[in-house]
Amino acid sequence: MRVLRRLLGTLLRPVSGRICNISREYLSRLLLFDIVMGFVEDCRVEGCYLEFGSAGGGSLTDAFYAARRYRRLNKMLFFVFDSFEGLPEPTGLDANESRRYSKGDYACNLDRFKRTVHQRGVDLDRVTCIPGWYSETLNGELKRKLPITKAAVVWVDCDLYESTVPVLEFITDYIQDGTVVIFDDWFSFKGRRDRGEARAFKEWLAKNPSIQATEYHIVGRTMMSFIMQVSGPTAVEPVASEGASFAKLS
Numbered sequence: 001m002r003v004l005r006r007l008l009g010t011l012l013r014p015v016s017g018r019i020c021n022i023s024r025e026y027l028s029r030l031l032l033f034d035i036v037m038g039f040v041e042d043c044r045v046e047g048c049y050l051e052f053g054s055a056g057g058g059s060l061t062d063a064f065y066a067a068r069r070y071r072r073l074n075k076m077l078f079f080v081f082d083s084f085e086g087l088p089e090p091t092g093l094d095a096n097e098s099r100r101y102s103k104g105d106y107a108c109n110l111d112r113f114k115r116t117v118h119q120r121g122v123d124l125d126r127v128t129c130i131p132g133w134y135s136e137t138l139n140g141e142l143k144r145k146l147p148i149t150k151a152a153v154v155w156v157d158c159d160l161y162e163s164t165v166p167v168l169e170f171i172t173d174y175i176q177d178g179t180v181v182i183f184d185d186w187f188s189f190k191g192r193r194d195r196g197e198a199r200a201f202k203e204w205l206a207k208n209p210s211i212q213a214t215e216y217h218i219v220g221r222t223m224m225s226f227i228m229q230v231s232g233p234t235a236v237e238p239v240a241s242e243g244a245s246f247a248k249l250s
Contacts, residue, residue, distance in 0.1 A: 024220075025220050025221060026058075028219045028220035028223070029058075029059070029062055029219070029220060029223070030062055030066070031219065032182065032217060032219040032220075032223060032225065033062045033063050033065075033066035034066045034069070035217060036066070036153055036180045036182065036216075036217075036225065037063070037066040037067045037069070037070055037073060037153070038070065039178075039180060039216075039227075040070075040073065040152045040153060040178070040180065041070035041071075041072050041073055043178050044072075045152045045176070045177075045178035045179065045180075046150055046152060047148075047149070047150030047151045047152035047153075047174070047176065047179070048076065048077045048078065048079055048148050048150070048151055048152060049063055049067065049076055049077070049078045049079070049151075049152060049153045049154075049155070050079050050081070050148070050151050050153070050154045050155070050171065050174070051063070051078065051079065051080045051081065051082075051154075051155040051157070052081045052082070052134070052154070052155065052156050052157065052158055052167045053081075053082060053155070053156065053157030053158050053159070053163075053184070054080045054081075054082040054084075054113060054157070055082075055157070056112075056113065056116055057113050057116040057117040057120065057122075059155055059157060059184070060078060060080055060117055060122065060127070061117055061120045061121075061122055063078070063153065063155065064078060064117075064122045064123070064126075064127075065121075075126070076126070076152070077126050077127075077128070077147075077148075078126055078127045078128070079127075079128050079129075079130065079146065079148060080113075080127065080128070080129045080130070081129075081130045081134065081137070081138070081167075082113075082129070082130075082131065083131065083132060083133050083134075084110045084113060084129075084131045092161070092162050093161045093162070093195065093199070110129060110131055113129070114129075128146075130142065130146075134158075134163055134166040134167055134170075135166055138166045138167065138169070138170035139170075142170075143170070143173070148174060149174075150174055150176050150179070151171060151174035151175065151176070151179050152178075152179060152180070153179070153180050153182070154171055154174075154179065154180070154181045154182065155182050155184070156168075156181060156182065156183050156184065156197060157184035157185065158185070158197060159184075159185045159188065159196065159197070160196060161195060161196050161197070161199050161200050164196070164197045164200035164201070165200045165203075165204075167200075168200055168201065168204040169204070172204075172208060172211070175211055175228050175230055176228070176230055177228070177229050177230055178227060178228070178229075179227070179228040180216065180225055180226070180227055180228070181201075181213070181225065181226050181228060182223065182224075182225040183197045183198070183201065183223065183224045183225070183226075184197075184222065184223055185197050185222050185223075186198050186222055186223060186224035187221070187222040187224070188222045198224075201213075201226075210230060210231050211228060211229070211230055212228070212229045212230075212231070213226040213227070213228055213229075214226060214227045214228075214229065
């Protein structure tokens with residue numbers, strides 16, 4: 001029997017190692033979403049979940065199930081912003097780096113995205129998709145159409161500096177005391193703070209001195225989260241227009 005156990009251990013060791021390497025990053029994201037949604041529940045942070053960069057729907061699914069575990073979050077609304085064509089061509093600051101990212105990376109068209117999250121059990125009535133490039137869609141007109149007043153959780157999976165800048169400008173009015181902002185690619189440029197999402201965040205905070213950020217959790221290979229605080233006037237609440245039409249999942 002002892003010999004058999006040794007044999008099985010020898011055969012399974014390389015397989016189990018690969019499984020652990022694959023799942024560790026995924027499990028760290030699950031843990032982070034559970035911690036963040038628990039914080040939102042405990043601290044009574046009201047508002048929606050905003051996701052910028054959805055890829056194949058994994059992060060939305062994880063966020064949805066994490067929120068579902070908390071009674072007060074059972075009616076949370078989810079808004080997904082993505083080109084649904086993958087990343088744009090890296091330009092400007094991003095183009096000067098060794099090519100970690102390329103045009104079209106993480107592409108998943110809207111129809112496939114809808115099928116995927118539906119199959120995973122996400123409540124489609126609570127999810128709204130806004131397709132398009134951020135430089136073209138994230139503007140005041142969109143804010144007036146969306147039924148968003150506050151953000152409880154913001155997932156920023158933009159990878160690139162050029163894509164993160166318009167996202168942060170767009171969410172400024174939605175930030176409140178307790179909003180949690182998660183950056184999926186904070187350390188992606190070899191940990192440099194003058195590249196990618198980290199640089200965009202630093203510049204945004206400098207531009208908005210009434211907003212402060214408290215480091216929360218570093219998770220996985222590249223993820224970082226912050227709890228936001230706002231001093232001075234509260235965020236403006238945009239009014240939803242009648243007849244707004246977006247890619248509502250159904």
